[in-house]
Amino acid sequence: MTQSPPRDALTPPAAPRRPHAFTTHGITLNDDYAWLKDPNWQDVLRDPSLLDPDIRSYLEAENSYTDGLLGHTGALQKKLVAEMRGRIKEDDSSVPLPDGPYAYLRKYREGGQHPLYGRTPRDGDEVDVILDGDELAKGTEYFQFGGRRHSLDHKLEAWSADTAGSEYYTIRVRDWATKQDLPDVVEETDGGVVWTLDSRAFFYVKLDDNHRPMQVWKHTLGTAQADDVLVFQEQDAGWFTHIHESSSGRFCVIAGGDHETSEQRLIDLAAPDAEPRLVAAREPGVQYSLADRGDELFILTNADDAIDFKIVTAPLAAPTRDNWRDLIPHREGIYIIDFDLFAGHMMRLERANALPSVTIRDLATGSEHAIAFDEAAYSLSASGGYEFDTTNMRFSYSSMTTPSEVYDYDMATRARVLRKRQEIPSGHNPADYVTTRIMAKADDGAEVPVSLLHRKGLKLDGAAPLLLYGYGSYGHAMPAGFSANALSLVDRGFVYAIAHIRGGADKGWGWYLDGKRDKKTNSFDDFAACARALIAARYTSAKRIVAHGGSAGGMLMGAVANRAGELFAGIVAEVPFVDVLNTMLDDTLPLTPPEWPEWGNPIKSEADFKTILSYSPYDNVAAKDYPAILAMGGLTDPRVTYWEPAKWVARLRASMTGGGPVALRINMGAGHGGASGRFSRLDEVAIVYAFALWAVGLADAPRENVA
Numbered sequence: 001m002t003q004s005p006p007r008d009a010l011t012p013p014a015a016p017r018r019p020h021a022f023t024t025h026g027i028t029l030n031d032d033y034a035w036l037k038d039p040n041w042q043d044v045l046r047d048p049s050l051l052d053p054d055i056r057s058y059l060e061a062e063n064s065y066t067d068g069l070l071g072h073t074g075a076l077q078k079k080l081v082a083e084m085r086g087r088i089k090e091d092d093s094s095v096p097l098p099d100g101p102y103a104y105l106r107k108y109r110e111g112g113q114h115p116l117y118g119r120t121p122r123d124g125d126e127v128d129v130i131l132d133g134d135e136l137a138k139g140t141e142y143f144q145f146g147g148r149r150h151s152l153d154h155k156l157e158a159w160s161a162d163t164a165g166s167e168y169y170t171i172r173v174r175d176w177a178t179k180q181d182l183p184d185v186v187e188e189t190d191g192g193v194v195w196t197l198d199s200r201a202f203f204y205v206k207l208d209d210n211h212r213p214m215q216v217w218k219h220t221l222g223t224a225q226a227d228d229v230l231v232f233q234e235q236d237a238g239w240f241t242h243i244h245e246s247s248s249g250r251f252c253v254i255a256g257g258d259h260e261t262s263e264q265r266l267i268d269l270a271a272p273d274a275e276p277r278l279v280a281a282r283e284p285g286v287q288y289s290l291a292d293r294g295d296e297l298f299i300l301t302n303a304d305d306a307i308d309f310k311i312v313t314a315p316l317a318a319p320t321r322d323n324w325r326d327l328i329p330h331r332e333g334i335y336i337i338d339f340d341l342f343a344g345h346m347m348r349l350e351r352a353n354a355l356p357s358v359t360i361r362d363l364a365t366g367s368e369h370a371i372a373f374d375e376a377a378y379s380l381s382a383s384g385g386y387e388f389d390t391t392n393m394r395f396s397y398s399s400m401t402t403p404s405e406v407y408d409y410d411m412a413t414r415a416r417v418l419r420k421r422q423e424i425p426s427g428h429n430p431a432d433y434v435t436t437r438i439m440a441k442a443d444d445g446a447e448v449p450v451s452l453l454h455r456k457g458l459k460l461d462g463a464a465p466l467l468l469y470g471y472g473s474y475g476h477a478m479p480a481g482f483s484a485n486a487l488s489l490v491d492r493g494f495v496y497a498i499a500h501i502r503g504g505a506d507k508g509w510g511w512y513l514d515g516k517r518d519k520k521t522n523s524f525d526d527f528a529a530c531a532r533a534l535i536a537a538r539y540t541s542a543k544r545i546v547a548h549g550g551s552a553g554g555m556l557m558g559a560v561a562n563r564a565g566e567l568f569a570g571i572v573a574e575v576p577f578v579d580v581l582n583t584m585l586d587d588t589l590p591l592t593p594p595e596w597p598e599w600g601n602p603i604k605s606e607a608d609f610k611t612i613l614s615y616s617p618y619d620n621v622a623a624k625d626y627p628a629i630l631a632m633g634g635l636t637d638p639r640v641t642y643w644e645p646a647k648w649v650a651r652l653r654a655s656m657t658g659g660g661p662v663a664l665r666i667n668m669g670a671g672h673g674g675a676s677g678r679f680s681r682l683d684e685v686a687i688v689y690a691f692a693l694w695a696v697g698l699a700d701a702p703r704e705n706v707a
Helices: 041-046 053-069 071-086 509-515 521-536 552-567 582-586 591-598 606-615 643-655 680-695
Strands: 021-024 027-030 098-099 100-106 116-121 128-132 144-150 154-160 169-175 181-189 201-207 213-220 229-233 240-245 251-257 263-266 288-293 296-301 310-315 325-328 335-341 345-352 355-362 369-372 379-381 392-399 405-410 417-423 433-441 446-453 468-470 496-501 546-550 569-576 626-632 662-667
Touching: 027 606, 053 071, 053 662, 098 369, 098 680, 116 144, 116 345, 116 546, 128 154, 144 169, 201 240, 251 288, 263 288, 296 335, 310 335, 335 379, 345 379, 355 379, 433 521, 446 521, 468 521, 496 521, 521 546, 521 552, 521 606, 546 552, 546 680, 552 569, 569 680, 582 591, 591 606, 626 643, 643 662, 662 680
Parallel strands: 213 240, 468 496, 468 546, 546 569, 569 626, 626 662
Antiparallel strands: 021 027, 098 100, 100 116, 116 128, 144 154, 154 169, 169 181, 181 201, 201 213, 213 229, 240 251, 251 263, 288 296, 296 310, 310 325, 335 345, 345 355, 355 369, 379 392, 392 405, 405 417, 433 446, 446 496
């Protein structure tokens, strides 16, 4: 058996210090690693080969060091990939979604990395494939589908793809009869498309030079992109704009907003040249989204201090705020996540006490009923599909022990039909596992839910290693759903835990508000409280926990490394948002202006500057011991730029007095989501899991035979 090398056996790269000082609000900061940000980063997003050679050499040296550090886990990584791949039904397919004469679906071929999109006749038959992702990906290092939408006459398929990982999507249109693309090519979009009713044109959102979706355009088939018509221009650089079809299919909805305020406009798809019509003017702090039915709009909003949101109605002809009337009043503690509207029913997805539920409302009678679920912790999502005049809706259910199940539900008869159960080809017996939930008490008394998965028969003696996952930003809840990959850790004796910390909306919108701006540190303290509660309950012990988070959850990882690193054996930070202050001070970066409502604007506000400075992981690296850390990023990531983890790792190594090691891995051919193929992504998961096993001393141990 190959043994792990000593943690200090390899010499990591030493990033040169190049002094760079700046002063804001009278406070001078030094950033010796600012040089790792390529001054031509916008060009690098489009063409990674343009990266400064000096920076490229350093990143490649970091990758070589990480490869050497984890090289002894090569066989383990291959075994992990084989296990995870063995749980994937390789020729899997989605449940077809009916639309008129057809039913549309996604499928995979045996051994295929990328999805195929096609359709069958409505009642089922041989699949007619229109887009073959494996074929389209040939010759590219990276390939990711964006949006896809068939025209309303079912003759054409608009589709988009990103071939660099930079999230610049190119839209093309394919003929269903010939399977050939039309000459139309629309570049640098967000990937989404809304067709006009006559199927002769479509709307799309174009990204500007700073990668911001600010403009809505109309493209007429058979014309050049240079001839497209600008339909809407957002003037506020802090607002992003997206489009989608309304529930009935009558309108293209232009939805704009930041993290606190929103505004929507409607384009009549039967009269696509008409001016977009404003629904309700933006008001600071007021958010809303809408659905349409006949001459009425249904609006989900937090207006009138409805912290956990309410649903109102308004006449389509006069939908301004003064005409909004409560349909589902605000109920504190019952957060309305989303809703969907049909010809005769409304479905709403809610969450209370960190558990989701679905409620159906008969719009003719006003009567309601809920769809019930039994497990202690689970994940639930619902979708309406393409059709409006139907009583059928679809939902997906899973728990940490139960693989995903897709149901069709008749909202009128209440009949529930199982359409698909996730297959685990290598086998999975839910009875071998236990899912449960504990509550961790934060320093201020807040009760933080923690969802747990472990093998049946686990001894609560503190000996088990534990992976603790967290996110805690933007109001995104972390569902306690099924993760086939996580079984590779659990089957090796790990406890797998999800911390439902403040900053997410797991316990309602107020839970989110208590973890943002000047209350951001609640997220970090909640995560540490979860770790301590798990130790107190004897699920694990200090230095037996590996923390894991990505993106804004990577900021969480950086913060807990600084604030409570003594609890952890290892920390994995994927595409980590760790250079918070510098990023929020750079208003040219893609996400900075829209992020100010989430974190604060340190350019304008001295108080915001000091708040962010107080917790920004990069700015709070200290001369202390740190746990082993693995930071992972993507060269073409427009969301969390590659230089954030690179700078963080450089400063950690230069400052820490012991512990570690600290490793950096930059995917030189991918962006925020990592590798694009479904099997290639497993290689990256295997690196994370091998690191976690190594951090707790199990990288060389055989997989436990606990069946």
